């Protein structure tokens with residue numbers, strides 16, 4: 217019988233899906249993931265991008281969801297090319313990136329991303345060079361991952377410097393968030409993980425849910441996760457999705473937008489190591 221570690225190893229792709237350089241470059245790569253689907257990853261990633269860009273932080277959102285590819289839909293944009301076109305050598309990676317708003321750009325990797333797992337070494341070298349260029353251009357790269365725990369999702373998370381795990385206070389979402397933290401602890405014990413509670417009744421519910429979660433990870437995984445914050449249920453979020461115009465643009469004063477702005481302001485705070493270098497460069 218296969219042991220758990222063996223089964224986990226089977227999940228892992230041979231390399232990072234979006235190759236990192238050995239040379240430390242400027243972009244901070246953040247993967248937004250969740251385990252469970254439909255908890256708000258894409259909504260959070262897009263609106264985080266809008267807030268960062270409004271602060272003059274040049275941001276790229278990588279749409280890492282192969283099947284659903286929701287970033288173009290939720291931003292009301294229609295990409296001309298996809299990642300599949302890069303894989304088929306029709307265009308370069310740079311050519312598929314398009315601007316959304318001010319300092320915010322989108323890489324519509326969606327279709328064909330999974331095929332990257334099977335690419336030969338020569339192509340991976342090419343991708344590494346292309347991503348090096350991206351890391352030089354952008355301050356922050358947000359990777360909106362697919363849901364679940366697959367080699368695709370792990371390949372995307374392995375490409376990041378930091379992970380934001382989005383969950384709701386619902387037990388099934390928390391169970392899936394725990395599963396992803398467990399897998400990450402196995403493969404990347406040093407990777408910093410922050411938890412974001414979406415769809416909460418109030419801040420208190422977010423903090424209490426986090427305290428329970430962290431208690432369990434400390435006890436069973438021997439690791440701490442950090443609290444990124446909590447976002448309320450807000451009916452405007454669905455309205456924004458329906459009109460394909462992100463919440464923070466359409467309803468900047470809504471509960472959700474103000475909550476996320478506060479979280480991002482705290483993060484951009486110069487004392488925060490994730491954003492520290494970006495701030496130093498900006499000021």
Ligand SMILES: Nc1ncnc2c1ncn2[C@@H]1O[C@H](COP(=O)(O)OP(=O)(O)OP(=O)(O)O)[C@@H](O)[C@H]1O
Nearest residue numbers: 253254255256257258259363448449450453454457
């Ligand atoms: N705080 C919130 N209040 C109300 N609705 C929300 C909130 N956050 C997300 N939603 C809604 O929940 C649904 C799922 O959101 P979203 O697509 O961002 O989740 P996801 O985790 O990216 O899903 P998937 O796993 O399918 O990629 C959308 O209809 C979105 O508008």
Ligand SMILES: [Mg+2]
Nearest residue numbers: 257258281286
């Ligand atoms: Mg999504």
